[in-house]
Amino acid sequence: MDQPTLLVTLTGPDRPGVTSTLFDRISAVGAEVIDLEQVVLRGQLTLAVLLAVDGVEPQLRQVVHETGTGLGMQVQVHSGRGDNRSRPTGRAAVAVLGAPITATHLAAVSKAIAEHGANIDRIRRLSRFPVTTIELDVSGADLLRLRRELALVSSEHKVDIAVARSGLARRGRRLVVMDVDSTLIHEEVIELLARHAGREQDVAEVTARAMRGEIDFAESLHERVATLAGLPVSALDDVRRSITLTPGARTLIRTLRRLGFSIALVSGGFIEVVADVADELGIPHARANRLEVVDGRLTGRVVGPVIDRAAKAEALRDFAQLEGLPLSRTVAIGDGANDLDMLEAAGLGIAFNAKPLVRAQADTAVNVPYLDAVLYLLGISREEVEEADAADPTTAPMSLPAIPASL
Numbered sequence: 001m002d003q004p005t006l007l008v009t010l011t012g013p014d015r016p017g018v019t020s021t022l023f024d025r026i027s028a029v030g031a032e033v034i035d036l037e038q039v040v041l042r043g044q045l046t047l048a049v050l051l052a053v054d055g056v057e058p059q060l061r062q063v064v065h066e067t068g069t070g071l072g073m074q075v076q077v078h079s080g081r082g083d084n085r086s087r088p089t090g091r092a093a094v095a096v097l098g099a100p101i102t103a104t105h106l107a108a109v110s111k112a113i114a115e116h117g118a119n120i121d122r123i124r125r126l127s128r129f130p131v132t133t134i135e136l137d138v139s140g141a142d143l144l145r146l147r148r149e150l151a152l153v154s155s156e157h158k159v160d161i162a163v164a165r166s167g168l169a170r171r172g173r174r175l176v177v178m179d180v181d182s183t184l185i186h187e188e189v190i191e192l193l194a195r196h197a198g199r200e201q202d203v204a205e206v207t208a209r210a211m212r213g214e215i216d217f218a219e220s221l222h223e224r225v226a227t228l229a230g231l232p233v234s235a236l237d238d239v240r241r242s243i244t245l246t247p248g249a250r251t252l253i254r255t256l257r258r259l260g261f262s263i264a265l266v267s268g269g270f271i272e273v274v275a276d277v278a279d280e281l282g283i284p285h286a287r288a289n290r291l292e293v294v295d296g297r298l299t300g301r302v303v304g305p306v307i308d309r310a311a312k313a314e315a316l317r318d319f320a321q322l323e324g325l326p327l328s329r330t331v332a333i334g335d336g337a338n339d340l341d342m343l344e345a346a347g348l349g350i351a352f353n354a355k356p357l358v359r360a361q362a363d364t365a366v367n368v369p370y371l372d373a374v375l376y377l378l379g380i381s382r383e384e385v386e387e388a389d390a391a392d393p394t395t396a397p398m399s400l401p402a403i404p405a406s407l
Helices: 018-027 057-070 103-116 143-157 189-197 200-211 217-226 234-242 249-258 271-281 309-323 337-345 356-361 371-377 382-391
Strands: 004-013 032-041 044-052 074-081 092-098 119-127 132-139 160-165 175-178 262-270 285-294 297-303 330-334 348-352 364-366
Touching: 004 057, 018 044, 018 057, 057 074, 092 103, 092 143, 092 371, 103 119, 103 132, 103 143, 119 371, 132 371, 143 160, 160 364, 175 309, 189 200, 189 217, 189 234, 189 262, 200 217, 217 285, 217 297, 234 271, 249 262, 249 271, 249 371, 249 382, 262 271, 262 309, 271 285, 285 309, 309 330, 309 337, 330 337, 330 371, 337 348, 337 356, 348 356, 348 371, 364 371, 371 382
Parallel strands: 175 262, 175 330, 262 285, 330 348, 348 364
Antiparallel strands: 004 044, 004 074, 032 044, 092 132, 092 160, 119 132, 285 297
């Protein structure tokens, strides 16, 4: 409907009563409120109101100016017709993460979005510590093309940029599947076991051959596990006590559980360790390789199929089916080539402090050392996380003596 409208913008020091006073005075004129947005940044308020003004524009202008100036605010009033123009389709959420984020970063991101032909409709800060995250609500975007274009900006300016589908696609329950070694935890469990067996150098050499592409994951796993032959099973308990969670891991898991998300661990490591970590963190699903044990000692062999990159993707699909969720509602987090199939299969694949090859092929990359930064890519702010923690009497660090507390 092409009715006369008035756009009113008030800016100035924020204090209780500004909004209520303005609408109380406007109500005497009887105007219809069509749209409204308000933001407060370091104590400065910006309030924008779109009003229908059929036959009452002069009165509204007078009331708005008198009220605004009386409140010590700057007032701008613009006449027009009709509602806001409809936002084009192709909605995307662009998250920029950095420590710090600079004006150069935001200039490059906003320029790329403009050159793409998309529009930035809203901007908000999701976190300030330990990293700063700025989220841009974008419309008129081709998601895959914008993701590729901003990946170039990310590489050039050394800042993390994530592009996710917005709207209903970001809401509701999801399945989050995580790699374990060097993702959920700092360590590589096979290396810790090799240290107990005095074969750390042998394992490192096999790993290097695999990294050079000379052998595949399954072959490298069998060769590395073979070095553990004869190791007493009690070494697994020692390894379990020595692993450390990645900073932010507890916060991530705790928040995902509050949201009702399903969580799973999928690892090329060993279920004897992974299952304990999953139990302690309240994660219901876990899949990993199983070590063969005879007479209390490792035989140097694994039991059952190897959890390689194809098996990780299969596990994601299995868990999604078990939870009754489509793949579009899954999130995968990993760091190595062994995670590539899983990252590709997921609705959102996140490379966490990953190898360059993995960063290049994942939907998005996080290169800050805090696992809970993943929450910001899902549109969850640090403030929301902290408020939920403060309201929950059980939030005190969970009892997990075997794993040192993380952020």
